[in-house]
Amino acid sequence: MNNVTIFDHPLIQHKISILRSVETSSNQFRALVEEITMLMCFESMRDLPLEDVEVTTPIAKTTTKMLAGVKLAIVPILRAGLGMVNGMLNLVPSARVGHIGMYRDEVTLEPHEYYCKLPKNIDKRLVIVCDPMLATGGSAKDAINLIKERGGKHIKFMCLIAAPEGIKALTEAHPDVEVYCAHVDERLNENGYIVPGLGDAGDRIFGTK
Ligand code: PRP
Numbered sequence: 584m585n586n587v588t589i590f591d592h593p594l595i596q597h598k599i600s601i602l603r604s605v606e607t608s609s610n611q612f613r614a615l616v617e618e619i620t621m622l623m624c625f626e627s628m629r630d631l632p633l634e635d636v637e638v639t640t641p642i643a644k645t646t647t648k649m650l651a652g653v654k655l656a657i658v659p660i661l662r663a664g665l666g667m668v669n670g671m672l673n674l675v676p677s678a679r680v681g682h683i684g685m686y687r688d689e690v691t692l693e694p695h696e697y698y699c700k701l702p703k704n705i706d707k708r709l710v711i712v713c714d715p716m717l718a719t720g721g722s723a724k725d726a727i728n729l730i731k732e733r734g735g736k737h738i739k740f741m742c743l744i745a746a747p748e749g750i751k752a753l754t755e756a757h758p759d760v761e762v763y764c765a766h767v768d769e770r771l772n773e774n775g776y777i778v779p780g781l782g783d784a785g786d787r788i789f790g791t792k
């Protein structure tokens with residue numbers, strides 16, 4: 584699929600393996616989610632436009648490159664997406680942060696929206712939607728629908744672990760959205776959990792359950 588990037592970098596794969604382990608504490612889990620997001624952010628910003636600027640070094644005046652004023656919005660899907668925000672802000676500290684609250688009904692697996700607050704001028708921003716897990720794809724699809732309804736045009740989606748079913752659903756619903764994921768797992772189980780996955784990302788980040 585053209586607009587899906589799957590990361591094969593050894594550092595990312597190593598950290599994902601630690602993340603999966605049932606032995607990993609919430610404390611370590613949060614730190615790893617932040618680190619992996621930072622590594623993925625680096626790559627996902629590869630196509631940001633640059634412009635020439637004049638800089639005077641202690642030695643000489645020179646023309647060099649800086650980011651050409653792209654306005655960014657990071658939009659985590661609550662709750663688990665919150666764990667990825669600092670990883671993004673570490674590299675793009677001037678980004679604005681929006682929030683979309685979604686929970687998945689445990690029986691029907693249908694997503695339900697309970698909150699949406701986006702930065703102003705969302706139509707002029709590059710919007711990076713973050714959620715560690717792409718399972719059926721329902722939450723990501725609905726979150727992106729909300730952003731588009733509010734004017735969002737240039738949208739990327741970043742997750743740590745995806746099921747093939749989620750990637751298919753998301754790319755079919757939003758073929759214009761670039762998708763970045765650290766690893767694609769085997770499948771979903773009968774309860775809609777990713778196998779082998781890492782369990783419930785929100786519970787593991789926040790130590791609930
Ligand atoms: C998890 C996860 C995604 C969603 C993925 O959130 O963080 O948002 O499930 O599943 P889907 O692709 O089938 O929609 P959950 O609904 O458990 O809420 P939480 O983050 O508050 O725990």
Ligand code: URA
Pocket residue numbers: 663716718775776777778780781782783784785
């Ligand atoms: N949400 C999670 O947190 N984990 C899964 O495996 C599927 C959905």
